[in-house]
Amino acid sequence: MSFIKKFIEQETVSRRNFLLASAFGVGGVAATSMFGSSLARAAIQGPTIAWSYRDRTNPYWNAIVSGGEAFVESLGKSKGDLVNLINEGSSEKSLSDVKALLGKTNGKLALAIDTNDSPNARPVVEAVVAKGAYVSTIWNKTDDLHPWDFGDNYVSHMSWSDVGPAEQTATILFKAMGGKGGIVGLGGIASNNPAIERRKGMDNALKNFPDIKLLDYQAADWDTQKANSIMASYLTRFGDEITGVFCANDTMAYGVLEALRAEGMTGQVPVVAYDGNAQAVDLVAAGELLATVYTNPYWGGGITSALAYYAATGAFKPSDEPREHREFYGPTILITKDDADKFKSDYIDSTPRYDWKDYWGPSNGAITY
Structure with missing residues (x-):
């Protein structure tokens, strides 16, 4: 139990230190208007790859972003080439940071994001689409927001049937x-x-x-x-x-x-x-x-980045895909005392290797409403 007490004591300090260490220089800065360029590029050469999320000191989000880093490394880049946008649980900061990065990159952006809460998903998507960038979301969006209503630039949404x-x-x-x-x-x-x-x-x-x-x-x-x-x-x-x-x-x-x-x-x-x-x-x-x-956050983090990136670079055209490839469930595994040791051996002690071009391999079917 000692790690739990240490986790609680260090959580605030760790969060602050990580934020300072990973600051990209865009937090809270106003960006250019979302009503700029409304035309999607056929392909983007060398887009910036970013992950927008709540807090890396949380083990779940650390696993998500570790998956994103693994994908970036599969491209021959370094982990540092993944831009971290940390919203600290603020939907306002989430949107502000995304808009600022869109302005800084002039829309040459492949964004993976949890928008922090469902209502924030629409303004984030609209800002990305208006700049001709590409976005894949996880977890949070409203039921009336769908990737296929935005052509190719809103690439995909993944959630889990909880x-x-x-x-x-x-x-x-x-x-x-x-x-x-x-x-x-x-x-x-x-x-x-x-x-x-x-x-x-x-x-x-x-x-x-x-x-x-x-x-x-x-x-x-x-x-x-x-x-x-x-x-x-x-x-x-x-x-x-x-x-x-x-x-x-x-x-x-x-x-x-x-x-x-x-x-x-x-x-x-x-x-x-x-x-x-x-x-x-x-x-x-x-x-x-x-x-x-x-919920296999490592795979979820990597594949969400991969979908945004490969759509941005023209490796596949999202609008040619069936709807179950645009909105889909991630995998889940129930863990009890009977199988915890085996699970730990398979998924924690040794990190599974994934083909980041197998976009929907471990997915769990189309999202239903």
């Missing part, structure tokens, strides 16, 4: 509780698609366990420290009524486990999580977490 896997983890939790008792939940940013779907999965599982009561569910915004504070308040409010905890991601689970440890309750309350981070897999193997779900 309802089913979250229902599985919740079911594992409820069975470990003997089918009765009280649970508390910690969710992500309220407007995030994965936060919505993971909550829905938990709610679906609750329908099958009428003797389990949901005591409270609060958004901890995917953050370890906030989850730690909320869990501490839960323990004060509900005490022994809490017999299980549902966490919508691994990093929030670290805060929950630390709060339980502080009260001398380690191992007494079962906890489930989501994301399949290396540390979480170790905790599953040790029995401190019941389960987590792996």
Whole structure:
């Protein structure tokens, strides 16, 4: 458990240091108008490759960007050639940084991005398209925003079907509780698609366990420290009524486990999580977490960059592809104590090698609404 306490203590300092070290010089700077050039280039020679995301100190996002770096290295470039746009959980900063980079590159840009929340996806896409650049998104967009409505420049969107896997983890939790008792939940940013779907999965599982009561569910915004504070308040409010905890991601689970440890309750309350981070897999193997779900962020980060880049350079034409290649689900793997060691051997101790031109190989079919 010592790494969890260290994780919490160092999170703020690490985030600040990384931001300073990786600053590209575009944060918060106003860019040229999105109503500039509206014509897409047939191909862009040597586009800048960028990843826009929340926070690399989070293990999940570190894995995403590591995949992006692996793709960049496959082109014979260095990791440093990938531009990091870190939005720190701010949709306004996300959009501002993208516009600034579009201006700096004059639209010669292949952008991979999680727009931080769903409503921010449209202005980001519109800004990119207006400059003739190319963008692939993951996780967050509104249901009425589709790549095929923007020709080739909005290349693709990948999300994960989280309802089913979250229902599985919740079911594992409820069975470990003997089918009765009280649970508390910690969710992500309220407007995030994965936060919505993971909550829905938990709610679906609750329908099958009428003797389990949901005591409270609060958004901890995917953050370890906030989850730690909320869990501490839960323990004060509900005490022994809490017999299980549902966490919508691994990093929030670290805060929950630390709060339980502080009260001398380690191992007494079962906890489930989501994301399949290396540390979480170790905790599953040790029995401190019941389960987590792996979404292969390394592949997701690499292939999202690859799609934007190869569309920008003319290697393929997105508008010639079927819709299931424009909007698709990423893969998921449920991890429990029974298979944690094998999973760690296959995916963590040795990083799988991917063909970054096999754009949809591990994908999980078309997104349905």
